[in-house]
Amino acid sequence: AQTVTQSQPEMSVQEAETVTLSCTYDTSESNYYLFWYKQPPSRQMILVIRQEAYKQQNATENRFSVNFQKAAKSFSLKISDSQLGDTAMYFCAFMSIGGNTPLVFGKGTRLSVIA
Amino acid sequence: KAGVTQTPRYLIKTRGQQVTLSCSPISGHRSVSWYQQTPGQGLQFLFEYFSETQRNKGNFPGRFSGRQFSNSRSEMNVSTLELGDSALYLCASSSLAGPTTDTQYFGPGTRLTVL
Numbered sequence: 440a441q442t443v444t445q446s447q448p449e450m451s452v453q454e455a456e457t458v459t460l461s462c463t464y465d466t467s468e469s470n471y472y473l474f475w476y477k478q479p480p481s482r483q484m485i486l487v488i489r490q491e492a493y494k495q496q497n498a499t500e501n502r503f504s505v506n507f508q509k510a511a512k513s514f515s516l517k518i519s520d521s522q523l524g525d526t527a528m529y530f531c532a533f534m535s536i537g538g539n540t541p542l543v544f545g546k547g548t549r550l551s552v553i554a
Numbered sequence: 555k556a557g558v559t560q561t562p563r564y565l566i567k568t569r570g571q572q573v574t575l576s577c578s579p580i581s582g583h584r585s586v587s588w589y590q591q592t593p594g595q596g597l598q599f600l601f602e603y604f605s606e607t608q609r610n611k612g613n614f615p616g617r618f619s620g621r622q623f624s625n626s627r628s629e630m631n632v633s634t635l636e637l638g639d640s641a642l643y644l645c646a647s648s649s650l651a652g653p654t655t656d657t658q659y660f661g662p663g664t665r666l667t668v669l
Binding site for chain 2 (some may be wrong): 487
């Protein structure tokens, strides 16, 4: 079974600074997706970024980028120019491609952006 | 396109009662998944429906059931409620076509409190 580990329960960053959230996962599969979701105090789960394992290029979405290290099974999220609205729980998630498998989530990292 | 909608947003029930939660996916999405989120267990997969058929099921007791209608709307039912069923129930839809799955987009959740 796949597992996802987020080793940082809480982090904080100053507004406009850069922060990196860590995620490692364990799988024997070679083809899968990795995601970062954000859950602000409203509790709405919002997709931040997606990475396909077969792509070597790291995904980017505006101020959000990932560092995907397939051999190391590592998938970190970098947030540049942090904004107060980035304050949220961030979940790393794994999904196999094929086989109708669900998302497997990490425990989350609570990020606070400080003015 | 409108996002995933869930009703009701909040529910308070007492032990032994039953409850039905509803989820309307993004227009054109045919897959609906349900997750339970609690502080202790994190995000756990309940089940997934595609074309009115349950394709995958998590490790939850039979008191948890669901169904999907021809318009892709889904409901989940919890019978004989227990205090431990208090949680945020999240619904997610994806636009897959075929046997594999794709990025899941979440609704705002239903907060269930069991007294």
